Amino acid sequence: MKTNFITFADTASQSAGGSEQDAALLDAYSSTVVTVAQRVSPSVVQIKVQTKPASRPGSGRGRAQPGRDENSGGSGSGFLISTDGYIITNNHVVANATHITVTLAARGDEPSRDYEATLIGRDPATDIAVIKIYADGLKAIRFADSKQVQVGQIAIAIGNPYGFQYSLTAGVVSALGRTLRSESGRLIDDVIQTDASLNPGNSGGPLVNSHGHVIGVNTAVILPAQGLCFAVSSNLTALVAGQLIMQGRVRRGYLGIAGQLINLTERIRLYNQLPAKTGVVVSHVEVDGVAENSQLQPGDIIVRFGQQSVATMDDLHRLLTDATIGQSISLTVLRNNRPVSVTVIPGELPG
Structure with a gap:
């Protein structure tokens, strides 16, 4: 049997080699981050907004709080998605803004530049908003999948x-x-x-x-x-931004009902062969003409939307896309604990 001994010199050599490899890996990571920073920074903007301050309860509608300026401000970030000045940011950054200022990064010997921005559209449901500036020499950033x-x-x-x-x-x-x-x-x-x-x-x-x-x-x-x-x-951002740029808003379907989560008993669930343990019970039906919902009744429990199972109100929100507006949709509801098929025609969610 041959025995190999590791000397202190060998150990030191391996340690030195490991340190060199670690240094190389660290350099590679650092190089990646530095390269990304240099590539992306020109497309990132600072957003400053002025908003009307909220009035205090009992202080009179629209009256500013004592000791505060007429306008209050805030700031956030955004990034250019096109060379003609479209910028994506969060809805909560620009919500209720009366004035929006965008600051572009300094480039070389050029100082930073400020531009007044126009609100194109915002979508509170996804917290995405699009604003636009008019400037030359803009650098856009690309979306990944x-x-x-x-x-x-x-x-x-x-x-x-x-x-x-x-x-x-x-x-x-x-x-x-x-x-x-x-x-x-x-x-x-x-x-x-x-x-x-x-x-x-x-x-x-x-x-x-x-x-x-x-x-x-x-x-x-x-x-x-x-x-x-x-x-x-x-x-999701690209989808919402596209609709905001084209239409100024995101269209969504609307059933015109008030509902809430309800637990289904094991007996009802097994008898009706339902995959979910909950459904959405209709507590109120709005007769406003926006949606055709006359076949729905208070007390109905919605368990299926078309071919999709419904367990929560969030499921309904997710399924009521712009593609459902004006289309006949079959809902399966439990009425007196038995499945009943009703037809609805979603309207457009009021903006």
Whole structure:
């Protein structure tokens, strides 16, 4: 039997080799982040808004609070998606804005530039908004396919935290397929979770991959938690932004009902062969002519929309897309604990 002994010289040699490999890997990572920063920064903008301050209860409608300016302000981030000046940001950054100013990064010897922006459209249901500036020499950023994003890949966030221009944080994609409740009450689907640090002012900035392509729009952070930050996926953002640019809003279907979650007993579920343990019970039917819903009755429990199972109001919101507007849709409801098929024609959700 042959025994090999490792000498101190061999150990030192291996340690030195390992250090060189670690240094090479670190240089590669650093080089990637630096390259992305140089490529993306010219497309990231700082957004400053002026809004009417909220009136205090009992102070009179529209009256400003004592000791405050007539206009209050805020700031956020955004990024250029076209060379003719279209910019994506968060809805909550520009909501109720009376004046929007966009600051472009300084380039070479050129100082930073300020432009007045026009609001093109905003969608509270996804927290996405589009604004536009009129300027020359703009550099746009590309979208990546968020369906190709994988847990563990590099995620780089660029924005303006606390008003400081163009800060960068790097991390990884820590989870996919999250949902986030928007200000409108609807769920935002396919949200990307990352541990790249986000702070106030980062909202609306891009979350990019190692190629400098947008995989998400930074939108929220859970303050008590460490490393729980969220971004609206690039695919959803591109879809919403396209509709905002073309139509100024996002069209969605509307049933004209008030409903709430209800638990189904095991007996009812098994008897009717239902996959979900809950449904949506209709508590009120609006007869406003926007939607054709006369076959629905209070007390009906909606369990299916077309061929799709319905377990919550969020399921209904997700299924009521613009494609359903004006179309005859078959709903399966439980009426007196028995399945009944009714036909509805969704209208357009009032904007």
